[in-house]
Structures are given as C-alpha cells and as structure tokens.
Amino acid sequence: MSLTSTMAGCFVTVVTLAARGTAASAQNPLRDHTEGVEIRFARTQPVVGYTLRVDAGELSGFDVELRLRNVPDTFRLAMVAHPEYDDRNWRFVEALRVQTPHGAATVTREDSALWRVVAPGGEALVRYRMRLPAPESPRAAWRPFLAPTGGLVGGPHAFLYVVGATLGSSHVTLELPPEWQIATGLEPTLDPHTFFAPTVGVLVDSPLLVGRLRSWRFAVDGVPHRVVYWPLPDAAPFDTVALVGNIERLSRQAVALFGRAPYRDYSFLLEDGAYGALEHRSSVTLGAPSADLARDPTGLLMEIAHEYFHTWNLMRIHPAEYGDVSYRPPPRARGLWWSEGLTMLYADLLLRRAGLPVSDSTRAAHLEGLIGRYLASPGNSRFSPESVSVVAYGAAPGALGDYSASTHLQGELLGTMLDLIVRDATNGARSIDDVMRAMLERFSGARGFTGRDVERTVADVCACNVHTFFEAHVRGAKPIDFYHYLRLIGMRTHVSWTPALGRDGQPTPDLRLYAWQPPAERALSLVITNPAGAWGRAGLHTGDRLAALNGVAVATVADFRSIVTRLRIGDTTTVDVARPTGAWRTAVVVAGYDRPVVRLEESPDATERQRGLRAQWAAGSPR
Numbered sequence: 275m276s277l278t279s280t281m282a283g284c285f286v287t288v289v290t291l292a293a294r295g296t297a298a299s300a301q302n303p304l305r306d307h308t309e310g311v312e313i314r315f316a317r318t319q320p321v322v323g324y325t326l327r328v329d330a331g332e333l334s335g336f337d338v339e340l341r342l343r344n345v346p347d348t349f350r351l352a353m354v355a356h357p358e359y360d361d362r363n364w365r366f367v368e369a370l371r372v373q374t375p376h377g378a379a380t381v382t383r384e385d386s387a388l389w390r391v392v393a394p395g396g397e398a399l400v401r402y403r404m405r406l407p408a409p410e411s412p413r414a415a416w417r418p419f420l421a422p423t424g425g426l427v428g429g430p431h432a433f434l435y436v437v438g439a440t441l442g443s444s445h446v447t448l449e450l451p452p453e454w455q456i457a458t459g460l461e462p463t464l465d466p467h468t469f470f471a472p473t474v475g476v477l478v479d480s481p482l483l484v485g486r487l488r489s490w491r492f493a494v495d496g497v498p499h500r501v502v503y504w505p506l507p508d509a510a511p512f513d514t515v516a517l518v519g520n521i522e523r524l525s526r527q528a529v530a531l532f533g534r535a536p537y538r539d540y541s542f543l544l545e546d547g548a549y550g551a552l553e554h555r556s557s558v559t560l561g562a563p564s565a566d567l568a569r570d571p572t573g574l575l576m577e578i579a580h581e582y583f584h585t586w587n588l589m590r591i592h593p594a595e596y597g598d599v600s601y602r603p604p605p606r607a608r609g610l611w612w613s614e615g616l617t618m619l620y621a622d623l624l625l626r627r628a629g630l631p632v633s634d635s636t637r638a639a640h641l642e643g644l645i646g647r648y649l650a651s652p653g654n655s656r657f658s659p660e661s662v663s664v665v666a667y668g669a670a671p672g673a674l675g676d677y678s679a680s681t682h683l684q685g686e687l688l689g690t691m692l693d694l695i696v697r698d699a700t701n702g703a704r705s706i707d708d709v710m711r712a713m714l715e716r717f718s719g720a721r722g723f724t725g726r727d728v729e730r731t732v733a734d735v736c737a738c739n740v741h742t743f744f745e746a747h748v749r750g751a752k753p754i755d756f757y758h759y760l761r762l763i764g765m766r767t768h769v770s771w772t773p774a775l776g777r778d779g780q781p782t783p784d785l786r787l788y789a790w791q792p793p794a795e796r797a798l799s800l801v802i803t804n805p806a807g808a809w810g811r812a813g814l815h816t817g818d819r820l821a822a823l824n825g826v827a828v829a830t831v832a833d834f835r836s837i838v839t840r841l842r843i844g845d846t847t848t849v850d851v852a853r854p855t856g857a858w859r860t861a862v863v864v865a866g867y868d869r870p871v872v873r874l875e876e877s878p879d880a881t882e883r884q885r886g887l888r889a890q891w892a893a894g895s896p897r
C-alpha cells in the first residue's frame with residue numbers, strides 16, 4: 275500500500291516507481307540476517323551515522339540527520355515495529371528528504387513504515403523531523419517526550435534504518451540544550467555526546483533519557499549499574515538512598531541466579547510523572563512518580579524487579595516468533611505465558627531472596643491470591659495459555675469473547691506448578707531455577723523457544739515426563755488441577771465462595787461491564803469478562819455497540835465508567851445496544867457476586883519428604 279498522500283510537508287518530489295525498482299531491490303546485496311550469526315563488517319554494509327538534535331525553543335519534536343555512505347543506488351529506509359508496544363511511530367516521521375552530492379534523491383513511501391530511496395552515487399544525507407505524540411497525563415514511560423528540563427528520545431521511536439543492513443553498526447551524536455545529561459544503554463565513546471550501536475537491534479532498543487538527571491551507581495560482581503532519575507520541576511523529595519540500595523540488592527539476586535550479568539552495564543531509567551515500563555537489553559524505562567516514592571520508596575520494587583528480570587527472560591530467552599528487528603510487527607508469540615508469567619514469579623521470588631518488602635507475607639499467601647484470581651475469572655481455565663499469549667498484546671479488547679484471561683497470571687501459576695514438579699521429581703535437588711538457567715543456555719541466541727522447547731527443557735532438568743502437563747495446561751485449556759500438584763509438597767487447597775466485599779466491608783456490586791472505543795467508530799463497544807456475571811446473564815455480549823445507558827447516549831469511556839461505578843446493588847439500569855440484527859434493550863438488576871477465597875493447608879497425610887520439599891519451596895531457596 276502506498277501512503278504517499280499522507281506525507282504532508284515532504285520536501286522532495288514523490289514519485290511512484292514501476293516494476294523496475296522492485297527488480298533492482300531484489301538484487302540488493304544486503305540481506306536480512308539474524309543477529310549473532312553473521313559477519314558484522316561486511317564489505318557491502320553501509321556506513322551509518324546519526325545526529326539527533328533537540329532545540330529547546332521547539333519541543334514539539336526533534337530533528338534527525340542520517341549520513342549514509344556505501345549504500346546501493348536504491349535502498350529502503352524503515353521504522354522499526356516493536357513486538358509488544360507497537361506505537362506505529364512511522365506516523366510521526368515528518369519532512370523526510372534525502373540529498374546526494376549530485377542533488378535531491380527520489381523518495382517513495384512504499385508502505386506506512388517503509389520508504390524507498392533512489393540516490394545514485396553511494397552517498398546520501400537523510401533528514402527528517404520526529405513529531406512527538408500528543409501529550410498525555412500521566413505519560414507512558416516508554417513514549418518519547420520533551421519538556422524544558424529533559425525528555426526521552428532515541429530508541430524505537432527515532433531512528434530510521436537501512437532495510438537489510440540490520441547487523442551494521444552506527445554512531446549516534448546528540449545535540450542537546452546545554453547542561454542536559456544523557457543516560458542510555460548505547461555504548462559510550464570518547465566524545466560524551468557520541469554513542470555507538472553495534473547493530474540496528476541495539477540502536478532501536480536503547481532509548482536515551484536526556485535532561486537534568488540525578489544518577490547513582492553501584493557494581494554487581496564488578497559490572498557497573500546505575501539508577502538515573504528524571505524529576506519534574508516540582509518533584510516531591512524521597513529517600514533516594516533506600517531506593518538505590520533496594521535496587522542494588524535486587525540486582526544481586528538476579529545476577530546470582532544466572533551466575534553473571536548478560537550486559538556491559540545496566541541503566542535503570544526512572545521518570546517522574548509517568549507510569550508503566552518497557553524492558554530493553556541493558557536498560558529499562560520506568561514510570562516512577564516522585565509523589566509515590568515519597569509515600570513509599572519500596573512501592574515500585576515489584577515493577578522494577580519484573581522489568582529487570584525481562585533483561586534475561588524475554589530480551590535474551592525469547593519466544594521463537596521474535597527475530598531480528600523489522601518494520602513489520604512480528605507474529606504474536608505463543609510463549610508469552612513463559613516470558614511474562616515466569617517473570618512475575620521471579621519478581622516476587624527475587625524480592626523475597628533479597629529480603630525486600632513484597633505484597634504477600636509468605637509464598638503460600640502469594641499463591642493463595644494467584645489461585646483466587648485464576649478461579650475468579652473463568653476465562654483463565656477456558657483458553658489455553660498459548661492462545662491467551664497470542665492476544666496478550668495488540669489484540670482489540672474482547673478478543674476472548676465474553677471472557678477475559680491473563681497470560682501473566684496463567685504463566686505464573688504454570689511456573690509455580692512446574693517448580694513443584696521439578697522439586698518432587700528430583701527429590702529437592704533441582705528447581706525452576708535450573709529450568710530458567712537451561713532456557714538461557716538454549717534460547718538466548720538467534721533461536722528462540724517454542725512451547726515444545728520449554729517442555730523439553732523442563733523434562734531434561736527434572737528427568738521426568740511433563741508431556742501430559744503441557745498438553746493439558748499449556749497447549750490445551752484444561753483447568754490447572756492445583757490439588758494434584760500441591761500434593762507433591764504435602765499441601766492442599768481449600769476454596770470457598772463468599773460475597774465480594776468492598777472497602778467498607780459490605781457486599782460490592784458486580785460492575786464487571788467495560789467499554790472501549792474502536793478506532794473510527796462513534797459508538798462505544800461493550801466488553802463482558804464473565805458470562806455468569808449480572809451483565810452477561812442479562813444477555814449482553816462483548817462487541818455489542820452501546821446505544822444508550824439508562825436512556826442516555828454515552829460518548830466516552832470515562833463517562834461510561836463514571837456512570838457504571840455509581841451503580842449500587844438493587845439498582846435497575848437499562849442498556850440499549852445496536853446489533854447487526856437490530857436494536858436491542860435489556861434491563862439489568864445490579865447484584866452482588868461471589869468471589870473465591872483460597873486457603874492452602876497442610877495435607878493431613880503429608881509425608882516427611884513432602885514437608886521437606888515444602889519448606890524448601892516456602893523459603894524460596896534455589897533448592
């Protein structure tokens with residue numbers, strides 16, 4: 275698809291080339307390679323240098339200059355797609371123009387994220403401006419932004435790359451307002467404003483936090499780590515010594531688990547006024563509001579632990595679907611239950627090993643909470659973890675029909691059950707730690723893992739057969755039999771269903787009715803997460819277009835939630851929806867609902883051996 279018409283402000287003549295251009299590109303000597311298996315300095319690779327310029331007087335975006343030498347006469351430039359958080363950053367590329375020593379080159383937009391450049395002579399100077407997305411409050415920590423005292427630039431949202439030359443290196447020079455500092459996972463050079471990216475993969479995976487920054491350092495086994503904080507001008511003061519000390523203790527546990535750090539150095543890039551986070555190979559961007567840290571300097575540790583653990587489990591141990599960088603979003607990964615779920619498990623476990631605060635007092639209490647959430651939402655046991663993985667990112671809300679399920683939750687529970695299986699089969703000699711280390715050895719290179727690979731790795735570690743487990747609970751949608759697996763450590767579950775209570779201790783109404791705004795549609799679309807809830811029983815379905823709530827049209831999701839959250843038990847509300855079959859109305863009597871309360875208790879017939887395994891597991895010890 276050609277999107278040339280959207281290129282407002284383009285300075286060069288845009289023409290659509292005929293089939294001749296396609297033939298030329300087929301002979302392009304630069305081919306896509308997978309990182310780590312190809313010579314990095316091929317004779318045919320282009321020589322690439324970037325300059326990223328921030329003008330303090332114009333913070334609506336930044337300018338990028340890309341100097342290319344040794345390029346074919348026809349080459350393609352592309353904007354990378356992130357496998358999970360694809361913000362379609364190609365939307366923000368403006369005023370793309372290319373010069374050669376002989377004059378302007380010809381640029382054709384071949385697809386949304388792909389430009390073809392015809393620039394005879396082997397040299398080209400590419401210039402463009404990256405407009406920043408509309409400001410949001412709070413801001414997502416991984417999105418680019420600029421403020422008078424700093425911002426986030428670079429990474430996946432700044433650099434066009436030459437297609438087919440992703441193993442080529444590049445230098446990045448920053449031109450910033452005076453006194454702005456730079457923190458990034460890119461490699462430093464002798465010039466404090468110039469950095470080195472050995473591959474395009476590293477280039478687009480290393481955002482730059484710039485501005486007036488605070489920074490602290492520590493070393494783990496001699497490997498440098500730093501915590502960088504970008505404060506808002508009115509930042510609340512918080513205990514920075516505690517924050518940095520806690521992050522250091524956490525880092526020690528992760529490095530100890532794997533025996534070494536897999537990076538040259540590591541940067542925790544924390545941003546005031548932001549939420550959420552995105553993991554990278556040697557850094558993480560993470561929202562860390564100073565007001566939250568002032569209230570509780572340990573409150574963000576679970577999220578920090580999760581993102582940091584992704585440095586191993588996701589960035590190195592990666593699903594087979596994630597290959598080299600590409601402008602095309604990769605296929606959805608079936609193994610996200612492992613990448614997210616085991617990362618949830620280890621965020622909790624590493625904090626415990628480090629003696630840092632966690633939300634549940636014991637591992638058993640933590641597991642009770644997980645099982646309770648699993649049982650509370652029937653989608654968790656209705657859809658296989660592999661199929662939930664596929665819709666975890668990027669799918670429209672309601673991809674599971676009238677159900678919802680969490681790949682994080684399913685995965686953490688599967689990881690916990692596999693841990694018990696391994697401990698039982700090896701008589702306590704091995705644990706999920708050994709599986710994780712084996713996964714790193716096998717699947718942190720060019721080749722990622724499939725579900726069969728996880729199965730084989732677990733089986734090799736425990737020298738036992740887990741085929742039935744994977745067939746039933748990973749590829750299949752058989753509910754996890756907690757009773758069966760907990761018995762391996764002499765425990766059993768006790769589940770009772772009692773009315774869900776609010777903060778006031780009174781029964782709370784079933785408000786599990788959600789809405790979202792599909793792009794290019796006016797009406798809100800409803801989402802049901804449990805067909806047995808009050809709204810599902812009233813006949814509503816995910817995908818119903820909302821015409822009116824209590825007889826009134828609702829324009830926004832925020833308006834919708836504010837109406838729904840005001841409902842009380844006993845209220846009757848009418849819901850009008852527009853379906854392909856016609857208008858439909860239902861009256862819903864708002865009711866309370868039951869939720870499961872899970873208690874783990876020792877089996878009366880637990881053996882000495884089982885009690886020993888349980889003590890090991892409960893202590894969170896490696897074995």
Ligand SMILES: [Zn+2]
Nearest residue numbers: 580584614617
């Ligand atoms: Zn995650």
